[in-house]
Amino acid sequence: MNTQETIRQQVTTHPIVLYMKGTPQAPQCGFSAHAVKVLSACGVNDLLAVDVLAEPEIRQGIKEYSSWPTIPQLYINGEFIGGADILTELYQSGELQKLLQE
Secondary structure, eight states: OOHHHHHHHHHHHEEOOOOOOOOSSSSSSSSHHHHHHHHHTOOOOOOOEETTTTOHHHHHHHHHHTTTTSSSSETTTTTEEEOOOHHHHHHHHTTTHHHOOO
């Protein structure tokens, strides 16, 4: 399975996937830490977190998959939602909570 197939499999078989630097327990950048904090505030505790620092091919591949240049990246039900800034906006408007309940 190539990198793009691996990513496609991850985002389509798990309801919530966060590509991040580090892990939810030990984020390795402020944006990833913020994304985890926002998801926790929404009550999310069951997600697939992919540490792109541990998997360099995924780190590059996810940017190509989504056509989005930065990490973290959140997927809900196979759909690309955005990075830390978009998560914040969606959370503040209440839209993120709605997406997570679908």
